[in-house]
Amino acid sequence: MNQADVTKLVSKLRIKVPDQHRRLRSPKGPEGRLDKLRKTVTGLIKFERIELNHHRADEARQYAERLISEAILHGDCHKPTMEIADYWLLEKELLHKLFKVLVPRFENSNTAFTKMYKAPKASSGRNIDKAILELRGNPYPLLTNKHSNNRYLLQNVLLDAAKYEYRQAKYAEMADKIGKNEEISQPKSDDVAKSKPINEV
Amino acid sequence: MKQHSMRISKSLLLNNSTKCFSTLRCLSTAEAVERRNHLYKLEKKRQLEKVGRIEKIEVNYKGVPKDCTLVMNKDISTPYDCAKHFSEWHIETSALALLDGTIHWDMHRPLTESCTLEFQSFNVAEPQQVNKAFWRSCCLVLGACASVAFKDTVPVVLHSFPGPDIRSGSFIYDVDLPTLPDWQPSAQELHTLAAEYIKLSRRKLPIDRLDVSEELALEMFVDNPHKTGQIPSIAKTNGKVTLYKIDKHVDISKGPMISNSGQIGKVAVTAVHKLTGECKVQK
Structure with missing residues (x-):
């Protein structure tokens, strides 16, 4: 079989890709769906962090990941890659950003290039899952709490105290066991001591 | 919490x-x-009546979304009032205010002089x-x-x-x-x-x-x-x-x-x- 190894031809994405694509209903059909996704991918590359509906974010994320990985794989002198980038980026100055900013940023990374968070839903209005999609290494402040390992946090103080208590209980248990073992072993040695003289006699 | x-x-x-x-x-x-x-x-x-003529103080806010200066009322405005200028998130999560980077101030205590202001929630670096x-x-x-x-x-x-x-x-x-x-x-x-x-x-x-x-x-x-x-x-x-x-x-x-x-x-x-x-x- 002289079949080429597919995994080396197509860049492998570092995110989970579902079996089926989402339809993202649009009056223009599949073309309208792609238009929507192109807008989102362009927005993501431009602003680096966007908030949108979860379905559209998850769908666009895959295309953005693919676009960046192609750009890294082939560089800006590769014609097909340039065509793909030209198709996905509606604003042409972003082509320069893709190849001159994002490719150097992600060249040596071994994780996904984008990150997606669940966003809070609006308290009123349509009940739609929201998401925040961002490029890694963006200049904005972190969305998650970066101090979760801080041992002075209220929860961590309580957890540490609970762990300490548990450990102390375990130590006490072990000490008890050792004490009992010694008690059992000591009478034995006494027996031996007693038995010896008897034998001698 | x-x-x-x-x-x-x-x-x-x-x-x-x-x-x-x-x-x-x-x-x-x-x-x-x-x-x-x-x-x-x-x-x-x-x-409150003793305050009399209202004087203005400048409060330099540090933190998200961006550093800015608020003009507040001396002896009347509290850090809570400052938080109301930003968002509901600031109001709900701020537990204490930090003035000039050193003094821990109640959220509902009127500010007495111009100062810098930071809000402290329960998951700040030094809680x-x-x-x-x-x-x-x-x-x-x-x-x-x-x-x-x-x-x-x-x-x-x-x-x-x-x-x-x-x-x-x-x-x-x-x-x-x-x-x-x-x-x-x-x-x-x-x-x-x-x-x-x-x-x-x-x-x-x-x-x-x-x-x-x-x-x-x-x-x-x-x-x-x-x-x-x-x-x-x-x-x-x-x-x-x-x-x-x-x-x-x-x-x-x-x-x-x-x-x-x-x-x-x-x-x-x-x-x-x-x-x-x-x-x-x-x-």
Whole structure:
């Protein structure tokens, strides 16, 4: 079989890709769906962090990941890659950003290039899952709490105290066991001591 | 902090002497709370009127979304008012304000001069002071619910809240129950106390602060022999006593406290301990 190894031809994405694509209903059909996704991918590359509906974010994320990985794989002198980038980026100055900013940023990374968070839903209005999609290494402040390992946090103080208590209980248990073992072993040695003289006699 | 259950022990200071009744002036606990609340309101109003001509101060805010300068009213605007200029998130999560990077300031205490302002939530990099304020506020609310939980026939005399042992995850309030010398609460009664607590915390009541003179503090706590005993030593340094109010309950504490009772979340009252050592001192 002289079949080429597919995994080396197509860049492998570092995110989970579902079996089926989402339809993202649009009056223009599949073309309208792609238009929507192109807008989102362009927005993501431009602003680096966007908030949108979860379905559209998850769908666009895959295309953005693919676009960046192609750009890294082939560089800006590769014609097909340039065509793909030209198709996905509606604003042409972003082509320069893709190849001159994002490719150097992600060249040596071994994780996904984008990150997606669940966003809070609006308290009123349509009940739609929201998401925040961002490029890694963006200049904005972190969305998650970066101090979760801080041992002075209220929860961590309580957890540490609970762990300490548990450990102390375990130590006490072990000490008890050792004490009992010694008690059992000591009478034995006494027996031996007693038995010896008897034998001698 | 929400939905974190914690263990609480509530101490009972037992004072078998009936000496304290002489100063009670036949006020029930509820009436005394009402009276204290009324005096507090009057004093607050008086202090606000004393401000007179409104002067402006510049508050340099540091933090998200971006650093900026707010022009606020001197002796009227609080850090809470500043937070209202930003977003609901700032209002809900800020527990303390940090002035000039060093002074921890209550959210509901008026600003007195131009300063830089940062908001401190429970997950800042150095949360020790916020944690202390949290436990202190928990104690304050425990006192508030202890004073409303009992029937009118049972006088409740609050003593004080010693600093809690943070590592145990519990907080305490010393209460004197003259008519219940050997009270052993049933599980149902403890549950009721905890329910009272949660009801109070769910109302998201702001914890208000006021500095009053020693005489007024003595007047407010005239029905409480323990507190009147403590006031002179508290006021020794500058002649002022710092009062905190939640709902109608007024208590003495040096502060600072967190912004509102909604930040406390769920708790459970787990035990009532009998204190006998203090008893002799009281007699």
